[in-house]
Amino acid sequence: MARIGVFICHCGENIGRTVDCAAVSAAAAKMPGVVVGVDYKYMCSDPGQQMIRKAIIEQKLTGVVVGACSPRMHERTFRAAAAEAGLNPYLLEMANLREHCSWVHSNQAEATQKAIDLVRVMVAKVRRDRALRPIRVPVEPTALVVGGGIAGIQAALDIAAGGKKVVLVESGPSIGGHMARLSETFPTLDCSQCILTPRMVEAASHPNITLMTYSEVASVEGFVGNFTVTIRRKARYVDPAKCTGCGDCFNKCPIKKIPNKFDAGLGQRRAIYVPFPQAVPNKPVIDAAHCTMLQKGKCGLCAKVCPRGAIDYQDQDRLEKVKVGAVVLATGFQLWDHAAYGEYGGGRLRDVIDGFAFERLASASGPTGGLIKRPSDGKEPQTVVFLQCCGSRDDKVGKKYCSKICCMYTAKHAMLYRHKVHEGRAVVFYMDVRAAGKGYEEFVRRAIEADGAEYVRGRVSRITRRRDGKLVVRGADTLAGRPVTIEADLVVLADAVVPRPGSEKLAQLFGVGYDQDGFYSEAHPKLRPVETAAAGVFLAGACQAPKDIPETVSQASAAAAKVLGLFAKPELEREPVIARVNRTTCAHCRACISACPYGAAKDFDIVDRAGKILRAVADVNEGLCQGCGTCASVCRSHSVDLDGFTDEQIHAELNAL
Amino acid sequence: MMKTETSTAPAPAAFEPRITAFVCNWCTYAGADLAGTSRLQYASNMRIIKLPCTGRIDPLFVLKAFENGADAVLVSGCHPGDCHYTSGNYHARRRWTLFRKLLALTGIGDDRLFFSWVSAAEGQKFADLVNDVTAKVRKAGPFRAAHPGRRAL
Numbered sequence: 001m002a003r004i005g006v007f008i009c010h011c012g013e014n015i016g017r018t019v020d021c022a023a024v025s026a027a028a029a030k031m032p033g034v035v036v037g038v039d040y041k042y043m044c045s046d047p048g049q050q051m052i053r054k055a056i057i058e059q060k061l062t063g064v065v066v067g068a069c070s071p072r073m074h075e076r077t078f079r080a081a082a083a084e085a086g087l088n089p090y091l092l093e094m095a096n097l098r099e100h101c102s103w104v105h106s107n108q109a110e111a112t113q114k115a116i117d118l119v120r121v122m123v124a125k126v127r128r129d130r131a132l133r134p135i136r137v138p139v140e141p142t143a144l145v146v147g148g149g150i151a152g153i154q155a156a157l158d159i160a161a162g163g164k165k166v167v168l169v170e171s172g173p174s175i176g177g178h179m180a181r182l183s184e185t186f187p188t189l190d191c192s193q194c195i196l197t198p199r200m201v202e203a204a205s206h207p208n209i210t211l212m213t214y215s216e217v218a219s220v221e222g223f224v225g226n227f228t229v230t231i232r233r234k235a236r237y238v239d240p241a242k243c244t245g246c247g248d249c250f251n252k253c254p255i256k257k258i259p260n261k262f263d264a265g266l267g268q269r270r271a272i273y274v275p276f277p278q279a280v281p282n283k284p285v286i287d288a289a290h291c292t293m294l295q296k297g298k299c300g301l302c303a304k305v306c307p308r309g310a311i312d313y314q315d316q317d318r319l320e321k322v323k324v325g326a327v328v329l330a331t332g333f334q335l336w337d338h339a340a341y342g343e344y345g346g347g348r349l350r351d352v353i354d355g356f357a358f359e360r361l362a363s364a365s366g367p368t369g370g371l372i373k374r375p376s377d378g379k380e381p382q383t384v385v386f387l388q389c390c391g392s393r394d395d396k397v398g399k400k401y402c403s404k405i406c407c408m409y410t411a412k413h414a415m416l417y418r419h420k421v422h423e424g425r426a427v428v429f430y431m432d433v434r435a436a437g438k439g440y441e442e443f444v445r446r447a448i449e450a451d452g453a454e455y456v457r458g459r460v461s462r463i464t465r466r467r468d469g470k471l472v473v474r475g476a477d478t479l480a481g482r483p484v485t486i487e488a489d490l491v492v493l494a495d496a497v498v499p500r501p502g503s504e505k506l507a508q509l510f511g512v513g514y515d516q517d518g519f520y521s522e523a524h525p526k527l528r529p530v531e532t533a534a535a536g537v538f539l540a541g542a543c544q545a546p547k548d549i550p551e552t553v554s555q556a557s558a559a560a561a562k563v564l565g566l567f568a569k570p571e572l573e574r575e576p577v578i579a580r581v582n583r584t585t586c587a588h589c590r591a592c593i594s595a596c597p598y599g600a601a602k603d604f605d606i607v608d609r610a611g612k613i614l615r616a617v618a619d620v621n622e623g624l625c626q627g628c629g630t631c632a633s634v635c636r637s638h639s640v641d642l643d644g645f646t647d648e649q650i651h652a653e654l655n656a657l
Numbered sequence: 658m659m660k661t662e663t664s665t666a667p668a669p670a671a672f673e674p675r676i677t678a679f680v681c682n683w684c685t686y687a688g689a690d691l692a693g694t695s696r697l698q699y700a701s702n703m704r705i706i707k708l709p710c711t712g713r714i715d716p717l718f719v720l721k722a723f724e725n726g727a728d729a730v731l732v733s734g735c736h737p738g739d740c741h742y743t744s745g746n747y748h749a750r751r752r753w754t755l756f757r758k759l760l761a762l763t764g765i766g767d768d769r770l771f772f773s774w775v776s777a778a779e780g781q782k783f784a785d786l787v788n789d790v791t792a793k794v795r796k797a798g799p800f801r802a803a804h805p806g807r808r809a810l
Contacts, residue, residue, distance in 0.1 A: 070690045070693070072686075072687065072690060096690075096705075098693060099689065099690040099692075099693025099694060100689055100690070100693060100705060101701075103693040103694070103696050104692055104693050104696070104697060104698055104699055104701075104784070105698065105699075105701045106698060107701065110701040111701060113701075114701050114704070117704055118704065118705075121704065121706070508738060508739055511683070511741050513687065513776070513777040513778055514778060515778050516778055521777065521778065533683070533687065533777065534741075577709060595712075595748060597742055597743040597744045597745065598742075598743075626742055627709050628709055628710040628712050628713065628741075628742035628745040629708065629709050629710060629712060629713030629745075630710065630712030630713065630742070630744075630745045630748045632713060632715070633712060633713055633714055633715040633748075633752070634748065634752075642709070642713060644709075645708055645709055645713060647715065647717075650706065650708070650715075650718055651717075651718075651721055653706050654677065654706065654718065654721045654722050654725050655721075655725055657675070657677060657704050657722070657725055657726070657727070
């Protein structure tokens with residue numbers, strides 16, 4: 001005999017404001033099989049959970065329905081509470097009265113009616129729930145970190161320091177990411193290279209870290225604890241085992257004028273190259289698209305000069321499989337292309353550059369050796385205009401969101417420029433200065449007060465190039481309430497931070513959600529900010545949202561802690577939502593076997609005691625089954641069913657509607 | 658199986674459609690959650706049945722929904738290529754294409770059967786979908802009026 005308890009949560013006012021919770025619990029109390037129907041302000045709080053535990057024990061409940069928020073939010077919380085009171089946790093179901101009802105409807109009568117319906121559906125379901133036991137699966141204690149920027153490096157180092165193995169995959173020829181391109185970092189003006197490069201070396205030489213540069217994730221199979229990830233090792237055409245990094249090859253390469261992306265196109269590199277001198281590993285790759293040997297079969301100079309015979313023009317992409325238990329995605333960001341702004345030259349004005357280009361100009365290891373020279377004629381600019389929110393906070397042409405880091409790096413740029421060009425004018429156009437962070441506001445004040453950056457509140461409407469090379473910047477000073485025109489030599493646009501191209505495809509491989517801008521979605525914006533909806537896949541850095549270096553490093557360490565926590569136990573428990581075959585009725589038509597995406601459904605021979613095969617049927621491997629239920633719906637004789645979502649349960653839910 | 662009391666009592670004057678939605682746990686259910694967290698308002702006529710995957714949908718479920726008084730049925734899951742279980746949504750799509758042809762034969766057409774891919778990031782799309790489906794079914798009228806005498810199919 002079913003004894004169901006229904007617990008309706010007000011969620012403060014979140015549900016209670018729109019749904020008449022007392023009416024819902026009263027209606028629930030009258031539903032068949034229900035012996036308890038109550039409502040409470042905060043069901044997830046300790047007194048709320050205590051209420052459920054007490055009812056389970058005192059009323060000898062055989063099932064519980066909690067009408068509250070989305071099960072994605074608190075199903076785990078309530079199931080744990082039920083388990084504490086001795087009820088099998090899979091005998092508790094949630095009706096989603098908040099996300100699917102009170103938050104999306106405003107009419108109280110309609111919302112209350114819907115809430116009652118949703119509760120009735122779950123009561124019908126929970127009456128047919130079976131006690132289930134979680135499935136235990138072994139964990140492969142190796143982590144995969146995708147992205148070799150500061151986020152990936154930090155996560156890899158922390159996991160490695162915890163004594164676990166890490167595979168660090170980077171798509172470029174060197175690790176280091178964007179941070180390696182920066183000149184100095186705010187708010188301390190530490191030299192970026194000086195703080196980053198030792199960590200790059202440490203990551204490359206750590207015995208627990210396997211570095212795979214010039215590599216990409218090709219495919220992913222498996223699930224938390226047991227992923228099999230195929231990595232595409234792109235052809236380098238240089239055998240890293242033989243190469244000593246002497247540099248003879250790239251000093252001799254005749255193809256010289258390829259814009260170097262690392263230098264934001266301001267510097268040039270050869271067809272065989274290392275992106276920057278401090279690269280890790282410091283071993284070149286050949287850019288096949290520009291190499292005449294690979295394109296036309298002519299040249300071969302690098303192979304001739306290489307003293308170790310490391311050049312291999314026959315090299316090809318290789319696929320390598322790694323088995324890992326957890327994944328950290330740290331794919332980072334790039335800057336939005338300001339070519340979309342026709343009024344700022346549409347990307348055609350050479351002296352209108354982005355923030356990275358300015359970083360490279362200011363960097364001691366940059367193409368100008370740290371001298372500020374403008375790209376068009378190499379002259380030192382006497383007036384530089386910095387323009388914040390270029391593409392950020394503009395949902396017409398650019399992005400709706402604030403890119404968060406630009407206020408700070410623009411202040412830094414203005415400061416660096418004034419340190420290098422003492423007589424120069426640095427003018428910053430801003431919408432608001434958002435300098436929340438330790439020492440950040442002080443840093444911006446310093447740029448204005450000590451270093452004399454001129455801050456103008458307003459937008460720039462147009463940038464045009466005059467015949468003498470001057471850039472005429474027309475804008476508005478909204479504080480003074482008048483138009484401003486500035487004749488500048490160089491304009492630096494603080495372009496919006498956007499996810500890396502291909503990040504959506506990567507998210508799909510791992511089953512990770514992403515938002516409309518392509519940033520990866522965390523499992524919960526406040527309480528689970530480094531986890532994703534895909535179990536065992538964690539996030540670090542700007543792939544999740546625009547972030548500065550301290551925040552990125554914090555999140556990377558947090559992701560590493562999550563990975564180490566996962567690896568702390570040799571086995572982990574998995575939801576027991578798996579398919580079962582009724583061997584008595586199975587006719588062995590093999591429809592389920594061909595439909596199963598995991599190869600979990602397979603042939604099984606029923607044998608007698610002598611080992612003679614009596615009959616062949618289908619069977620499901622518990623370890624491999626992920627519980628999609630496709631087998632159950634293709635079964636012609638309804639011999640396959642899915643625990644937690646049985647035919648009987650779904651029909652009962654429909655009958656309750 | 659015991660039949661419980663009728664849920665939304667239809668007012669004699671205004672027709673309020675009853676729509677049953679079969680959605681997958683990973684994309685559309687999460688998309689509906691996002692519509693909630695974004696506080697997007699939409700019509701309250703839909704009742705969601707959560708399944709792990711659209712691949713779990715047995716055609717009988719759809720018939721059962723109509724039998725139990727639904728005026729329309731919506732099936733929604735992950736976009737092609739995004740299925741949490743790799744290919745469940747492809748199975749669903751194939752089965753659905755055939756099944757709706759069969760239903761068309763019985764006179765149940767496009768004004769009562771809806772299908773849409775809604776990802777976990779598409780809260781707005783979910784809200785728009787519910788409103789759109791509700792408006793169309795409102796126009797199509799009650800299922801029983803269109804199919805008199807058809808208690809079950």
